[in-house]
Amino acid sequence: MDIKAWNAKSESFNFKKAKVNYVRAGKGAALVLIHGFPTSSWDFSWIFPELIKKFDCICADLIGLGRSSTSAKTITIADQADALEALLKKLGVSQAHLFAHDLGDTVATELLYRSQQGNQDLQWLSCTLMNGGVFQETNKPRYIQKLLNSPIGFLIGRFSSKHIYVKTMIKIFGKNTPPSAEFLNDSWNIFMENKGRKMLPIVGRYLTERKIHKARWEQPLFSPSLPMAMINGVWDPISGEATADRFEEKVSGSYVVRLPLGHYPHIENPKAVLDAFYAFHARL
Numbered sequence: 001m002d003i004k005a006w007n008a009k010s011e012s013f014n015f016k017k018a019k020v021n022y023v024r025a026g027k028g029a030a031l032v033l034i035h036g037f038p039t040s041s042w043d044f045s046w047i048f049p050e051l052i053k054k055f056d057c058i059c060a061d062l063i064g065l066g067r068s069s070t071s072a073k074t075i076t077i078a079d080q081a082d083a084l085e086a087l088l089k090k091l092g093v094s095q096a097h098l099f100a101h102d103l104g105d106t107v108a109t110e111l112l113y114r115s116q117q118g119n120q121d122l123q124w125l126s127c128t129l130m131n132g133g134v135f136q137e138t139n140k141p142r143y144i145q146k147l148l149n150s151p152i153g154f155l156i157g158r159f160s161s162k163h164i165y166v167k168t169m170i171k172i173f174g175k176n177t178p179p180s181a182e183f184l185n186d187s188w189n190i191f192m193e194n195k196g197r198k199m200l201p202i203v204g205r206y207l208t209e210r211k212i213h214k215a216r217w218e219q220p221l222f223s224p225s226l227p228m229a230m231i232n233g234v235w236d237p238i239s240g241e242a243t244a245d246r247f248e249e250k251v252s253g254s255y256v257v258r259l260p261l262g263h264y265p266h267i268e269n270p271k272a273v274l275d276a277f278y279a280f281h282a283r284l
Contacts, residue, residue: 001045003186010067013090015083021067022060022087026052029125030093032084033059036102036132038200040066040190043101046270047277054278055097060087062103064199066190075202077209081110088122098127099277101266102239103206105132110213112220126227126284128277129247131239131263133207134221136214138242141207142168149208153201160197162188174235174262177269221251228254229280231273233261255280 009023023041031051035043041059044051051057061068063083064075072079084107088096100108108127115124133139141149144164147156166184173179210217221228228251232244241258248256257276261268 001048002182003042003045003190006042006045007067012067013087015063015086016079017072018063018068018070018083020060020063020083020087022058023048024056024058024091026055026057028055030088030096031055031057032088032096032098033057034084034098034100034104034107035059035062035065036104037062037203037206038065038191038196039187042066042187042190043264043267046267047274050270050274051277056093058088058091058093058096060084062107062203064203065194067194069194073202074205075199077106077110077206077213080107081114084111085114085119085122094121095123095125097125097281099130100128100132101130102132102263103203105129105134106206106210106217109134109217109220112226113216116220116223116225124226126229126281128229128231128280130231130265130273131233131236131243133210133239133243134217135243135246135250136210138246139210139239141238142172144168145204145207148201148204153204157197157200157204160200165191172237172263174233174260174268177261179264179267183267221247224251224253227280227284229277230254230256231265231276232256232258233263233265233268234258235261236263238263255283 012021033044035041041061062080063070098108169179230247234241266273
């Protein structure tokens with residue numbers, strides 16, 4: 001789905017200091033889709049037209065990314081989870097499946113942790129993760145991610161360029177499934193639309209949070225209370241095959257699908273990801 005068509009479907013709501021952009025379509029059980037860093041909900045547009053045939057899909061831009069603008073000077077994973085919970089409450093959704101990627105995986109584990117701790121407002125029915133840094137031991141952030149998370153992050157963000165963005169994206173996609181010119185151009189434009197350079201180091205601090213809250217966010221994985229799956233692009237240099245191996249080892253009863261793809265499986269091979277996702281849901 002091209003970016004204009006995607007944006008035409010979007011709505012927004014105000015949450016604290018943010019204006020959160022989201023797309024909702026489809027019928028069936030609710031499915032919450034959570035995208036990664038530094039892109040937007042548009043990432044899911046490659047599989048969205050098929051998913052809405054079976055699910056009531058809710059896909060928001062995380063705060064500070066995509067078209068979800070904010071005046072906040074700090075953005076935490078808790079803020080992202082709060083915003084999604086507020087959106088679901090606004091939409092009258094009390095039960096849903098989760099499908100997350102990259103940074104979205106961490107937001108998903110925060111939501112699952114809250115549910116395990118007694119959040120009665122939301123019942124999560126299942127969770128599917130894709131290529132995210134859910135385990136510190138297997139995650140290998142790119143050098144630029146580490147710089148953004150450092151004391152000079154604001155400078156790195158200020159001088160970020162489309163050239164650097166494109167170069168980084170090409171390196172993390174699969175060797176046989178490179179990003180299209182459309183994706184590179186439009187995802188960069190979305191990034192720039194909403195003070196992207198300023199937001200990079202603010203949102204990018206989630207790397208530090210992953211270290212601080214390691215035990216908290218691993219608990220729903222090591223002691224799962226719902227069906228869990230991972231769809232993994234094994235050629236991803238950030239969170240590829242080693243992450244899938246650890247997930248399969250540590251997450252009891254999990255369903256794991258390994259694909260010959262890179263960091264963005266749902267963009268690189270939408271059909272393979274949909275097949276894996278539906279196969280998991282057929283087991284529920």
